[in-house]
Amino acid sequence: MSDITIFHNPRCGTSRNVLALIRHAGLEPRIVEYMSAPPSRDEIRALAAAAGVPLRALLREKEAVFTELGLAAPVLSDDALLDAVQQHPVLLNRPIVVTPLGTALCRPSEAVLELLPVGPLPPFTKSDGEVVRDSGKRRG
Template sequence: MTTIYHNPKCSTSRNTLAMIRNTGEEPAIILYLEAPPTKAQLQELLAKMQISPRGLLRTKADPYVSLGLREDKFTDNQLIDYMVEHPILIERPVVVTSKGAVLCRPAERVLEILPNPQKGEFRKENGDLVVDSNGKCITPKV
């Protein structure tokens, strides 16, 4: 079962959800701003993703600046506590599947852990082609 920690106001999150659905699967959707993860759940997600709390910290959210989180004086435990208290500080979307967990920024990162292949063409909301009509991922040109 695939789970997405989702914010429907975020285009990256919407694109990630659409790519999951393009496999034919309907994921479990956790609206993490309405139902934030507990400290234990957040610690488990970080362990699965193999990233530090700072790697999951959303720096564009208002509390980031007002709480002074830019400063490198906070422990991992303190950062997790802030994310639990202010879930807007959790970067999104996070997707968990049987193949692992990943912060899907950019949205195409979800393709690394989806257990099922894409069923056809997928374009992001902005029109960018990500998956061709054969379900093959298109590598962006550099």
């Protein structure tokens, strides 16, 4: 089993680019397609804690359901936010990547580079044609 996990939505261009960057590094992650297999409430809490961000930072504010449910209200508890994510997995922002070097929401896609336990990598061309150059800087 891989020591890298990506919480992935194959319909998301950023998520596809992050997966491609991980594979460009010669690594094969464990892929969690969270739209069909959502992480548990405890897993989501643990991801936020590991990334060092509040739970709210892992929500996708651009989704219509975010506005419809009034999730921008600062008075909402983490439990209320988790209830919403459990009912609407699309609210979980993506991709979230976990490696031995750390956990992060990888937006923009090149943010994954500092989590990869290899490198520096040769240039990579994202699906939109943008070339990503790896500085070799890693966490840890």
